[in-house]
Amino acid sequence: MSEIQIKGLNDFNKYKSLLSELVRKDVKIKYRNSVLGVLWSFLDPLLRMVVMTIIFSTLFHRVQNYPVYYLSGQLIYSLFVGGSSQAMRSMVSSATIWKSIYVPKYLYVLSAVLSNFVTFSLSLIVLFGIMFVTNVHFTVYIIFASLPVLITLVLTTGVGLIIGTLNIFFRDVEHLYNVFTLLLMYSLPIFYPEDIIPASFKFIHTYNPLFYLLKCMRDCFLYGKLYSLPDLIFPAIAAVVFLIIGIFMLKRYQDRFILYV
């Protein structure tokens, strides 16, 4: 057992430079051939926010500071969905490499998650800008937002490993996941206040780890207070469980990947 762990660690040391190359590549390729380039990382959330604010801010007028409310939720959602979808696709699309040279396959999942984290960090600048313009108080609790973000990264990695592995065997997963993420978006209080969900459907929130991560983010950025501990612990446990299942699935099936791609 310990021998395997040491081998895994050696592997990681050897491929550290590959991981940074892959993240660099993901970010670079994303904006290649676009005139505005990396500026899109700022423009994308900004434009979304403008559209949503125009449509929904009067409908949900009881939400205080709709732009910040929307953005703080949307950023976490896109970090999760962007990272996990890219992780899922990258296992198949990088096949030309791992079919000819041995490369640990989890690297593709990690690089997908990390490159989406880079985009997320750039989008945070937009959030800070909007907070400044709308006179939100900058409090020390913003620093504490790093914990829910970290949990989101772990959760995204776990889910990415699971659906990435499944996608190798059944390419249907890709289409299925696209529908699922749409469903996920509507089920989460990203652009609507959470209290519009009737009590009998409350469970779509209570069992969703992302719901609590959204809440934690808003506590830190919008309401300037510390989240309650249970709101953090439930998604943390869920993230670790997903990660363990993901690692287990990849370890178990990765030797057979090459027969299916």
Add this chain to the structure above:
Amino acid sequence: MSKDTVIEVDNVSMEFNLSEEKTDNLKEFVIKLLKKEVRFQSFWALNNVSLKINRGEKVGFVGLNGAGKSTLLKIISGVLKPTKGSVKVNGDLAPLLSLGSGFDNNYTGRENIFLNGAVLGHSRTEMSKKFDDIVEFSEIGDFIDVPVKNYSSGMRSRLSFSIATSINPDILILDEVLSVGDMSFQRKCKERMNNMMSDASLLFVSHSVSQVRNLCDKAIWLHKGSIIASGEVNEICDQYEAYVKNL
């Protein structure tokens, strides 16, 4: 494993499941499962193959299509896991199993040098020291800043050969990648193999027997997944050519 042995292949067998490779969508799989049609049609690509390769040995693999040459090289490079048996590799591997393996098509030649170097386990700083040498040897010239998708197959193979040999691997694996280079480049490759790669081992697959004679000092003849002869390169190549003529 003695100090001089860099590769030890011990009783390796590889089984492919033919029906397994066809289903990659859920609907088909469920239907097959319901019909109890998940049959196992097995095919042995390799049967009890054992071999040892010593430091500095240049070994060519000959055999007809489907003899298991590429499968064996894939197993040695760790891409494929053998059904039975084990493989021990002692040293750094640089496999060129297919044209431009480890390249990203949207990336330029320059960017791919760093990416490919990282795939082979070398950092950005290490690769930048070798950068000029790689570009010079590959004769890519001004195309270095052009996306690799616009390269010809000869350019791809020149670039990947330059990268793989510049990192001084202990073992170099070439599977049909030199056949697309022109005569002058093949001569350059041979020179490079003799000079800077004299300590390295080479595993070489080619359908051109003359290339095998040219580059290797030992040859292994594979037929339907088994080794039927191995030894001095000219001796084996003569036998193989005589066999092919009588087919």
